[in-house]
Amino acid sequence: MPAILTDEVFGCIGAGAAAAVLIVAGGLVVGPQAALYGRFVTACGYAIGCGGVAALVAAWLWLGRILVRSPATGRPRAAVGALAAWGLPLLCGPALFSRDIFSYAAQGREIALAINPYHHGPAVLGGGPWLRFVSPTWSSARSPYGPFFLGIDGLIARHAGGHALIAAALLRLVSCAGVVLLAAALYRLARSYGTDPATALWLGVLNPLMLLHVVSGGHNEGLMLGLMVAGLVCARERRFAAGLALCLLAAAVKLPAALAAVYVAGDWLATSPDGAGRARAAVRMAATGLATALTATAFAGLGWGWLATVTTPARVRTALSPATDLGLVAGRAVRGLGLPVPAAWVLAAVRWGGLAVAVAVGVALFAGRLRRPAATGIGLTLLAIVALGPAVQPWYLLWGLVPLAAACPERLRPVLVWVSAGLCALVFPNGSVVPDIGAVAFLGVTAAVTAGHLRDRDRPDVRPAPV
Numbered sequence: 001m002p003a004i005l006t007d008e009v010f011g012c013i014g015a016g017a018a019a020a021v022l023i024v025a026g027g028l029v030v031g032p033q034a035a036l037y038g039r040f041v042t043a044c045g046y047a048i049g050c051g052g053v054a055a056l057v058a059a060w061l062w063l064g065r066i067l068v069r070s071p072a073t074g075r076p077r078a079a080v081g082a083l084a085a086w087g088l089p090l091l092c093g094p095a096l097f098s099r100d101i102f103s104y105a106a107q108g109r110e111i112a113l114a115i116n117p118y119h120h121g122p123a124v125l126g127g128g129p130w131l132r133f134v135s136p137t138w139s140s141a142r143s144p145y146g147p148f149f150l151g152i153d154g155l156i157a158r159h160a161g162g163h164a165l166i167a168a169a170l171l172r173l174v175s176c177a178g179v180v181l182l183a184a185a186l187y188r189l190a191r192s193y194g195t196d197p198a199t200a201l202w203l204g205v206l207n208p209l210m211l212l213h214v215v216s217g218g219h220n221e222g223l224m225l226g227l228m229v230a231g232l233v234c235a236r237e238r239r240f241a242a243g244l245a246l247c248l249l250a251a252a253v254k255l256p257a258a259l260a261a262v263y264v265a266g267d268w269l270a271t272s273p274d275g276a277g278r279a280r281a282a283v284r285m286a287a288t289g290l291a292t293a294l295t296a297t298a299f300a301g302l303g304w305g306w307l308a309t310v311t312t313p314a315r316v317r318t319a320l321s322p323a324t325d326l327g328l329v330a331g332r333a334v335r336g337l338g339l340p341v342p343a344a345w346v347l348a349a350v351r352w353g354g355l356a357v358a359v360a361v362g363v364a365l366f367a368g369r370l371r372r373p374a375a376t377g378i379g380l381t382l383l384a385i386v387a388l389g390p391a392v393q394p395w396y397l398l399w400g401l402v403p404l405a406a407a408c409p410e411r412l413r414p415v416l417v418w419v420s421a422g423l424c425a426l427v428f429p430n431g432s433v434v435p436d437i438g439a440v441a442f443l444g445v446t447a448a449v450t451a452g453h454l455r456d457r458d459r460p461d462v463r464p465a466p467v
Contacts, residue, residue, distance in 0.1 A: 009066060009078050016059035017085040022052030023216070024093030027429045031096045032133050033165075034430070049096075049429040056086065057208050057421045064202055064417070076187055079201035083183060086206070090216040091176055095168060096429045101218035102133040105167040107143050108157030111150060111302070117143035118305025129164040135431070137316060144312035147300035148252035149220055154300065172218035179205065179214060181226035185233050186406055192236045193373055195408035203416065204398075204405030208424045213395035221395055224253040225402050228260045232375060232403070240268040241284060245292045252296040255310050256399050259362070259381055261289075263374045266366065313391045314351070319439035320392040320426070323354030354388035372407075379404030394423035415450050422446065 026049020028034060030042060037045070063082060095101045106122035109130045121140035125131055131139060143150060152174060160167035183205045190200035204210070214222040231246030243264045250257035265285055272278040297304060317324050327350030331343030362381035369377050383400030386392055401416055422442055426434050433439070 006066075006070070009063070012059055012063045012066060013078070013082045013085050015062070016056055016082060017089065019052045019055035019059055020086050020089035020211075022048055022055060023096065023212075023429065024052075024089050026050070026052055027094050027096040027216075030428070030430050031094045032099050032102070032431055033094050046428065050425075053208070053212065053424055053429075056211065057424055059086075060202075060206060060208050061417070061421065063206070064199075067196075067198055067202055076198050076201055079198050079206055080183070082206055083179075083201070086211055087176070087179070087215045090211055091172065093216065095172060095218050096216045096431075097212050097427050098217040098219065098431045099133055099135040100138075101168045101171055102164070103135065103138050103141075104145075104153055104171050104218070104220070105157065105160075105164050106130045106134050107145075107150065108153035108155075108160075108167055108171075109164070111154030111300075112157040116302050116305065117150065118302055118309055132164070133168075141312050141315065142305075142309045144255075144306070144309045145220065146252035146254060146296070146306055147302055148249050148296040149223065149254070150302060150306075151296070151300035168218070172215075175214055175218045175220055175222035178220075178223035178226035179210065182222065182229055182402065185226065185229040186402065188233045189229055189236065189375065189406040190408075192233070193375070193407055195406065199408070200405045203413065204402040207398070207401065207420050209395055209398055209401075209420050212424060212427075214398070217395070219395050220253055221398050224250045224257050225398060226250075227253065228257040229402060229406070231260060231264060232378075232406075235264040235267055235374070238271070240264060240271075240281075241288045244268070244285060244288050248289060248292040249296060252293075256382055256385065260378050260403075262366070263369065263378055265289075266369060267374060270370065311390075313393075314389075316391060318391050318393065319436035320394070320443065321390060322443060323351050323388055324390060324392075325440060325443070326350050326354075351390040355385075355390070358384040358388040375403040375407040379407065394427055397423060415446075418449050419446055 026045045026047070029037060029045025030049060034045070063078070067078070090096075103122060106125060107117040109125060110117045110120065110122065113125075115124055119142065121138070121142055122131055122134050123139040145153075153171065156170045156174070157167050160170065183201060186200050186204050187197045190197040210222075213219050227246050227250035231243040231250065234240070234243030234246060244261055247257060247261035247264055251261060268281050268285060269278050272281045317328070319325060324347070327347035328343075330350055331346040334341050334346050335343055358381075361384040365372075365377040365381050379400040379402070381400070382403070383397075386396045386399060389396075397416075397419060401420070404412060404416065422445070426439060426442060428434075
């Protein structure tokens, strides 16, 4: 059946594009790179930017209803058209919702000056334009990113002509190239599972979190997820060596993608007919993994220091992390009881406990991987790691949401939609976040929504049968 782009679809795409323009207009006044204005102009900037975010989320929800209600319009043309119309204004505007892209650029400058960012934070640059927009929180932090990304980062910084903003713009293009790769790969992965590609693209690529924090903010999740999903596609097509290499390259951008490499390796062994076949597959697997790791590391020329800095994001206590919130409450309780246990120890113990539970969930899902699509196991495990991890940022949800989008998670989709929409309201265009009480309230409502949805799913259908 040919795709039909109705007037309603065009109206929805146009509304989302107008919302993106509003976000950019507000960001020009209150974004990380904006000049200082008076209170009235600043208030107008926040109103326009936040209003644009609300309108973009509404347009996304509207398009989702159209795709569900009218399968004839639910073809990828609508999703691709919306991605272009909504993403281009955000890409052409300033970097918003985070200052991390400027940290990337500063780390690239370190590499260009032969300074290892696994040993020194951007503050070693001593000031100047490369540190102008870097968040003070991360100015002395060592890089947690893998060698493949930092190799690209250093290459860009060397050719940016000493201009920090040019380097940041090129890094945003790299992230957006990852989103384009992700869209193509997610389409093929969804088709291989027999799910609607348009719905997968709507949930995984058109997601407002992707548009705001990857296309606009420039986070390297775009590159990580694009490579990871491309690797899963190769594995579905029985090209396991290519799939493993791509997933390992994704892990060399950000480590969580290593989970996909584990699943690809497991599927590779499972498809071997006998013991000799599994032995040959294991040898090829080891050779592919070693060659990919050595190549990525040599490309960056920074050694293996990134394995010691992957916990850098945990230095910031985010209220969106239930483990951190629980650890802080437990620490106060211990202090109130007068027990001789430092609150920091209690916080660390609770955080490690949350990670242990997430690992246990991941092991159980991997053990039963033959009963469900690999994308489901990967997505659920990554969601568990995010939910129970020591530090949670809104865009971390994309780690698990994107593979789940391809596997059509009917039970989880309403919750994922709610969380995606709600997280967009927790970050302002300048990268600041709502007060902790707002984040905790959001977690409480999310728990209630999840419990209510699961309860409704378990409730028997008592509707009368048609006569």
